[in-house]
Amino acid sequence: xxxxxxxxxxxxxxxxVVKVETDAGMGLPCFExxxxxxxxxxxxxxxxxxxxxxxxxxxxxxKIVVNISPADIRKAGTGFDLPIAxxxxxxxxxVSQELLKDTVLIGELSLDGSINGIxxxxxxxxxxxxxGFSRMIIPCANLAEGAIIEALGEEENIEVLGADKLVxxxxxxxxxxxxxxxxxxxxxxxxxYELDFADIIGQEVAKRATMIAVAGMHNIMYIGAPGSGKTxxxxxxxxxxxxxxxxxxxxxxxxxSAAGKLKNGGIMTKRPFREPHHSITSAALLGGGRIPYxxxxxxxxxxxxxxxxxxxxxxxxxxxxxxPLEDRKxxxxxxxxxxxxxADFMLVAAINPCKCGFYPDRSRxxxxxxxxxxxxxxxxxxxxxxxxxxxxxxxxxxxxxxxxKNVKDEKHQVGEKANVIWKEMPAVENDALYKNTKPDSAAMxxxxxxxxxxxxxxxxxxxxNYNSQMEAGHIEKFCHLAKRxxxxxxxxxxRLGMTVRTYHKIxxxxxxxxxxxxxxxxGVRHLSEAISYKNYVGR
Amino acid sequence: MDNISGxxxxxxxxxCRSRGKAQLNELxxxxxxxxxxxxxxxxxxxxxxxxNIYDFPTGLYYRGKLPDSAVFTVSVVGSRACTxxxxxxxxxxxxEFSKMGIQVVSGLAVGIDGAAHKGSLEAGGxxxxxxxxxxxxxxxxxxxxxYDEMCKNGCVISEYAIGTKPFPWQFPARNRIISGLADAVVxxxxxxxxxxxxxxxxxxxxxKDVYVVPGRIGDEVSEGCNExxxxxxxxxxxxxxxxxxxxxxxxxxxxxxxxxxxRKINLSPNSLATQKNMVYSGLNLYPKSLxxxxxxxxxDIGTVTEILLSLQLEGLVQEVSKxxxxxINI
Numbered sequence: 052x053x054x055x056x057x058x059x060x061x062x063x064x065x066x067x068v069v070k071v072e073t074d075a076g077m078g079l080p081c082f083e084x085x086x087x088x089x090x091x092x093x094x095x096x097x098x099x100x101x102x103x104x105x106x107x108x109x110x111x112x113x114k115i116v117v118n119i120s121p122a123d124i125r126k127a128g129t130g131f132d133l134p135i136a137x138x139x140x141x142x143x144x145x146v147s148q149e150l151l152k153d154t155v156l157i158g159e160l161s162l163d164g165s166i167n168g169i170x171x172x173x174x175x176x177x178x179x180x181x182x183g184f185s186r187m188i189i190p191c192a193n194l195a196e197g198a199i200i201e202a203l204g205e206e207e208n209i210e211v212l213g214a215d216k217l218v219x220x221x222x223x224x225x226x227x228x229x230x231x232x233x234x235x236x237x238x239x240x241x242x243x244y245e246l247d248f249a250d251i252i253g254q255e256v257a258k259r260a261t262m263i264a265v266a267g268m269h270n271i272m273y274i275g276a277p278g279s280g281k282t283x284x285x286x287x288x289x290x291x292x293x294x295x296x297x298x299x300x301x302x303x304x305x306x307x308s309a310a311g312k313l314k315n316g317g318i319m320t321k322r323p324f325r326e327p328h329h330s331i332t333s334a335a336l337l338g339g340g341r342i343p344y345x346x347x348x349x350x351x352x353x354x355x356x357x358x359x360x361x362x363x364x365x366x367x368x369x370x371x372x373x374x375p376l377e378d379r380k381x382x383x384x385x386x387x388x389x390x391x392x393x394a395d396f397m398l399v400a401a402i403n404p405c406k407c408g409f410y411p412d413r414s415r416x417x418x419x420x421x422x423x424x425x426x427x428x429x430x431x432x433x434x435x436x437x438x439x440x441x442x443x444x445x446x447x448x449x450x451x452x453x454x455x456k457n458v459k460d461e462k463h464q465v466g467e468k469a470n471v472i473w474k475e476m477p478a479v480e481n482d483a484l485y486k487n488t489k490p491d492s493a494a495m496x497x498x499x500x501x502x503x504x505x506x507x508x509x510x511x512x513x514x515x516n517y518n519s520q521m522e523a524g525h526i527e528k529f530c531h532l533a534k535r536x537x538x539x540x541x542x543x544x545x546r547l548g549m550t551v552r553t554y555h556k557i558x559x560x561x562x563x564x565x566x567x568x569x570x571x572x573x574g575v576r577h578l579s580e581a582i583s584y585k586n587y588v589g590r
Numbered sequence: 591m592d593n594i595s596g597x598x599x600x601x602x603x604x605x606c607r608s609r610g611k612a613q614l615n616e617l618x619x620x621x622x623x624x625x626x627x628x629x630x631x632x633x634x635x636x637x638x639x640x641x642n643i644y645d646f647p648t649g650l651y652y653r654g655k656l657p658d659s660a661v662f663t664v665s666v667v668g669s670r671a672c673t674x675x676x677x678x679x680x681x682x683x684x685x686e687f688s689k690m691g692i693q694v695v696s697g698l699a700v701g702i703d704g705a706a707h708k709g710s711l712e713a714g715g716x717x718x719x720x721x722x723x724x725x726x727x728x729x730x731x732x733x734x735x736x737y738d739e740m741c742k743n744g745c746v747i748s749e750y751a752i753g754t755k756p757f758p759w760q761f762p763a764r765n766r767i768i769s770g771l772a773d774a775v776v777x778x779x780x781x782x783x784x785x786x787x788x789x790x791x792x793x794x795x796x797x798k799d800v801y802v803v804p805g806r807i808g809d810e811v812s813e814g815c816n817e818x819x820x821x822x823x824x825x826x827x828x829x830x831x832x833x834x835x836x837x838x839x840x841x842x843x844x845x846x847x848x849x850x851x852x853r854k855i856n857l858s859p860n861s862l863a864t865q866k867n868m869v870y871s872g873l874n875l876y877p878k879s880l881x882x883x884x885x886x887x888x889x890d891i892g893t894v895t896e897i898l899l900s901l902q903l904e905g906l907v908q909e910v911s912k913x914x915x916x917x918i919n920i
Contacts, residue, residue: 256879256880256881259891404911411911411914414808414810415810416671418671419700420732421732422671441912443880443913445882539899546903576895579896579898580891582899583880583895583899583913
């Protein structure tokens, strides 16, 4: 007898519907499978047969043929075990085919008949809903993930059911029992970050630069001696980024779901921070493999990609980053199919000022100018151009470390210092929380949100979101420079050896600084500060 | 020669060739083609100063105009990995030496050497670079700009034949020419085991005056300098310090009135506006970072960057490394 069951396969981070066709009948007893299958799918043969037997159903010897169509899409993953098992059972008449017509099944089987969790459940659920299925059965382990579909809030929603054992599914289709239904729990947006910018002693310039970078989504390069706190700063960037919106959270969750990296199964509430080592291959960074798998740049979407010791990354890998940085997505091309992954991340890189790491401290650094030039020259000019901001991370001296212990006694002094550096802080004086304290993540996030709000209003209906995305035309429109400012930047252009690209970047960064300070027009102080973050190539 | 064992036919023909005039002519042609001159101790152009040293070179290849031994000449030597303090000092001193009509000799290396040549060329003076490789090779290649300018307005010389590669053992040997050409040697930023100290040893053997620019105690890059001061070298803190040597040598310079206050190294505040003056006064020849400048002056980042930018545009301050600033044009 013939049966049809629907399932899903992942292509990139999106899923497509596949049909599992089964025929069980006369012939020499065997189990044939076709449909462009990866090895994991072929192995389903043994798992399914044993799982069915261990679920208490004895199949008579027969010829079983399973085809998964469309046959021109490569199928990988272990989610096909459950639909194949149901297909065989339906073909044998052990379950009713009535409900199977508008049900999608995914799940991996164990030999004892229990169902294990799989990757990519969220995108499968989205695809199932979009294809008009009314029901989806997934492993119980993925139930929280599958429930996210409810958060999408569409009217024609799909019923997501979880099953632990094959027997339960069989009974369900035969109308003997019901399955566990998924319920979406709105995650509490509590600040769960354990890190805080307040942990960092000194480094006020670097903190401010980081805040500006986040506010305008500018890529930033930290330059500093070993142990000066570059990594510490970078790790705290997600704490000052705006909370994930619902759409962002779902996109992020489906990426992590497709990569099988969803930790507790539920929706992602934190922005990712990815920190690949410099020995990474380009396939691992960009995404790749025979069946493509999302790379680090995709996993860093909506968050931070931190490349420590950037100069140690192979040249080819650095250059490969350029295109996704422009397009905010990566296309992994394979014979027959192109896989597009999102890559909407903020790039943060850290380097030492020279090979030994101590320049310009000549009592420790013996690198001559050529050595320094050669070291920094490992990063190509076009790659330098991808960084809107460069900032020095200075070594914190011992007085600063000891001073911090007395902070509570000298609250006044600290407050004064905070105001000196964070000129804008008094502007939020309504909020007692931010007054006379040194900048912590909460205060910085407040400023970032303020600047983002201004950008949001500015770019309404234009198709860009951040100052860093402005093109030349936008700059002309939104970054008006008065006479004095124009003179300053033109003078700097001539004297400091800038390129046109640097010129535009400076104006974009100046725009963000003005936004943070709540100014309508870009002033000389904003431009000057932006110029101090300009490109750093050689001496 | 055919009967001698151990040499083959090719060697024999090479030896025969080297005895003939043909190869000499080839060499002369090659020199002429590249616009390179050659002098030997017998020729009248051979620098008089070099004849007075014990191990003078038997031949000199040069591009440009050979130094005039009748004019007072100073050699400036120092570290390749120098600080901005050293770089600025070397540049300033040589600029002033050139204005005084003194010839400046150095080694055309990176660091102090390069700064010395640069300072001298800036003031339109004569400067001569002694190479450790063939005179047609610019080593290090980054100095190609200086090299070209010196071929035009100064001189590059070497005792090595054209095409000789810069092998490391040739550099200590060329140091004797650097000191030999000069009447006085100025050392700026020498480490404890610096090549510059080799030059100083040679200079003392050759009976030249040695001047040392002092560094801070504990600055590794100036340890050799301070050691020299301890053992009795002259201290140089401003260009005019050299005048005593000029008087003793009795040589001429291009400058008649040797003492001049404008040459003094001046780190005192000038007539800038108050806040700007405050920031500028706080800067010196050692790099200071943005954060330190902000904290010292208790100014916010917008103001400080604005001041630093205008100082940079006025050519008073330079950003030597990311967000690190020093004074220039002292």
